[in-house]
Amino acid sequence: MNYSLLAPEILATAVGMLVLILGLIFKDRARQSVGIISLLSLVAVLILVILRFTDTQVFFNGIYQVDTYANFFKALFALAAVLVILNSSQYMERFGNKKSEFYALMMFATVGMMVMASAGDLLTIYIGLELMTVSFYILTAYLLEDETSSEAGLKYLILGAISSAVLLFGMSLVFALSGTTVITQIAGQISREPALIAGVILIAAGFAFKIAAVPFHMWAPDIYQGAPTPITTYLAVGSKAAGFAALLRIFIFAIPLTQFNWSLVLAILAALTMVVGNLIALTQTNVKRMLAYSSIAQAGYILAGLAAANQYGLKGVLFYAMLYVFSNTGAFAVATAVEVNTGSTDRDAFNALGQRSPMLAAVMTICLLSLAGIPPMAGFAGKFYLFSGAIQAGYLWLAFIGLLMSMISVYYYLLVAKAMYIGSNPQTGAMTVKAPARLALWVCLLATILIGVYPALLSNWAQTAISIFM
Amino acid sequence: MSLNDAVFFLLAVITAGSALGVITSRNIVYSALLLVVTFLGVAGLYFQMNAGFIGLVQILIYGGAISVLIIFAIMLVMDVEPHRTNPPSPRLPRRLGGIYLSILLVITMGAAIWFTHWPLAVGTTGADEMAVLADLMLGKYVVAFEIAAVLLLVAIVGAIILAKGADDK
Numbered sequence: 001m002n003y004s005l006l007a008p009e010i011l012a013t014a015v016g017m018l019v020l021i022l023g024l025i026f027k028d029r030a031r032q033s034v035g036i037i038s039l040l041s042l043v044a045v046l047i048l049v050i051l052r053f054t055d056t057q058v059f060f061n062g063i064y065q066v067d068t069y070a071n072f073f074k075a076l077f078a079l080a081a082v083l084v085i086l087n088s089s090q091y092m093e094r095f096g097n098k099k100s101e102f103y104a105l106m107m108f109a110t111v112g113m114m115v116m117a118s119a120g121d122l123l124t125i126y127i128g129l130e131l132m133t134v135s136f137y138i139l140t141a142y143l144l145e146d147e148t149s150s151e152a153g154l155k156y157l158i159l160g161a162i163s164s165a166v167l168l169f170g171m172s173l174v175f176a177l178s179g180t181t182v183i184t185q186i187a188g189q190i191s192r193e194p195a196l197i198a199g200v201i202l203i204a205a206g207f208a209f210k211i212a213a214v215p216f217h218m219w220a221p222d223i224y225q226g227a228p229t230p231i232t233t234y235l236a237v238g239s240k241a242a243g244f245a246a247l248l249r250i251f252i253f254a255i256p257l258t259q260f261n262w263s264l265v266l267a268i269l270a271a272l273t274m275v276v277g278n279l280i281a282l283t284q285t286n287v288k289r290m291l292a293y294s295s296i297a298q299a300g301y302i303l304a305g306l307a308a309a310n311q312y313g314l315k316g317v318l319f320y321a322m323l324y325v326f327s328n329t330g331a332f333a334v335a336t337a338v339e340v341n342t343g344s345t346d347r348d349a350f351n352a353l354g355q356r357s358p359m360l361a362a363v364m365t366i367c368l369l370s371l372a373g374i375p376p377m378a379g380f381a382g383k384f385y386l387f388s389g390a391i392q393a394g395y396l397w398l399a400f401i402g403l404l405m406s407m408i409s410v411y412y413y414l415l416v417a418k419a420m421y422i423g424s425n426p427q428t429g430a431m432t433v434k435a436p437a438r439l440a441l442w443v444c445l446l447a448t449i450l451i452g453v454y455p456a457l458l459s460n461w462a463q464t465a466i467s468i469f470m
Numbered sequence: 471m472s473l474n475d476a477v478f479f480l481l482a483v484i485t486a487g488s489a490l491g492v493i494t495s496r497n498i499v500y501s502a503l504l505l506v507v508t509f510l511g512v513a514g515l516y517f518q519m520n521a522g523f524i525g526l527v528q529i530l531i532y533g534g535a536i537s538v539l540i541i542f543a544i545m546l547v548m549d550v551e552p553h554r555t556n557p558p559s560p561r562l563p564r565r566l567g568g569i570y571l572s573i574l575l576v577i578t579m580g581a582a583i584w585f586t587h588w589p590l591a592v593g594t595t596g597a598d599e600m601a602v603l604a605d606l607m608l609g610k611y612v613v614a615f616e617i618a619a620v621l622l623l624v625a626i627v628g629a630i631i632l633a634k635g636a637d638d639k
Contacts, residue, residue, distance in 0.1 A: 006613075009613075013616075013620060016620075017623075020627065059613075060609070060610040060611075060612075060613075061610065063610055063611065063613070063614075064613050098631055101627060101631055104627070105624065105627070105628070108620060108623075108624050111617070111620065112617070112621075115613065115617055119613070119614075121614075123611065123614050124611070124613055124614040124617075127614045127617045127618055127621065128617060130621055131617055131620060131621045131624065134621060134624050134625055134628065135624050135628075137628065138624070138627075138628035138631060138632065141632055142631075144632070144635055153632075173582075173583075176588065177586070177588070177589065179589065189589075193585075193586040193587060194581065194582040194583075194585045194586050195582050195583055195586035195588075196586075197582065198578070198579060198582035198583075
């Protein structure tokens, strides 16, 4: 076996540990190098994964799989982590003397996600999931002076533990029926039994919590609002994508649709998620909370592609997950900048941002339009794949709900744009944005437009990644 | 009912009963002690399934180390009357809702498990189960094993960060 294909995971873990140690050895100024080390290593992971995108290997009879699908998601996580770390440069002051641990925990959360994407066995998926969520419990509560942050951390810990228990219960039922935890072997061993249905529903519920699908979304707004904004970003894009990565692999490979029609269950979840997420987002006046509800709705769109479970749908899932990284991170990065400069993320704080910092306002507008699915932004191409997949699979009603809800979402996204360009603000003067965060903003802006104008590149990439399912 | 079944039901009643006690007791010290009984009950179930090593580890780690840790933690942070340390949810409707949902879940899951034809395999626990376990952990499941180690590290780092509290410089 070619163990060098595990290099991304090993590198990220090793750097995580190194960063912990260096944080203790280095003093004051030298400690800033810790951030650069983690950033560089994540870029290295990204390059490694892209260079060896088509190198595949099945480890330990399928327990761990390095394939194009896993590599696609690993690239996504590394990219998201890079953008989040760049963006968190604005936020560092508030982390006090725990800066180096922040980077270490970011690295470990990324490792957890990579393991989830690559794991071909229920147990390994669960351990990867726990590594990711335990890192997030800590990062969510990272602003120790801030009560809402501590509250968010505690809530996430308790609810996350319950959802893990539900997931494990489901996995144990599937294991008891099939006698194996290896995903590719489960399908041949199971038959249609009541316990199988119960197990699959429990697994779906456990992952639905992680991706914040309605009705398992209650935790998301409070935690997204309370957590430090960069962490909220990573929760919304990284944690969610990791949940989808594992969910897709388990459902497509292990549970044949002929045994249990999980597709319909997911379609109903998707519809509920799109409707509830968008409708509640309409009434929000806090931009961070609005983005939290919008990210619930976005999970609904992606779920629609998974429910379709055909080529277009699955390609859409991967495509959308990737563009969502850029669009959502861009929007959250602007929210971070406004929060750092004004101390608030209420919509009023965004008033007249178009005059104060045209760049920030432009990134926010483009990213929000992309999230709403307006052409020529990236979101349009993504939704096109997702909904065509749903229509092909016979879920016309689901695609219809998706289109309707996308139109409704334009309203609350544009309310922010309206505040930025038409609103008036007694305060004037440009907002300060640190150079690394500026870089992240540019990347998000350009990627969102580029993917929208020329989707073929990412689309081909996603196509190669899902070829393992076809 | 064979003796084996009788032992199982006895252990199950002890485990589930003490687990119920953990959440209903109003004194958190009692809850912690009942948790120890739950852990030991689970260990008993492991022994009954011929998983001796896991049973021993369950007693050592959970019954011993973790429960002592929990009781220490309670001792260090407790500053109110003991019988008010673990109050139940004050609102009755909410409690009834929880009870109702739990019963529904137990009935559904119970039915699902009861009506399933389980593919019962004859257990093949050999004499040298520790060797088998070690082989699995450092062989096929090595990724999960190593990641579990990282997970513990993260948990420790996190506990220290959060317990240290805000900066004191």
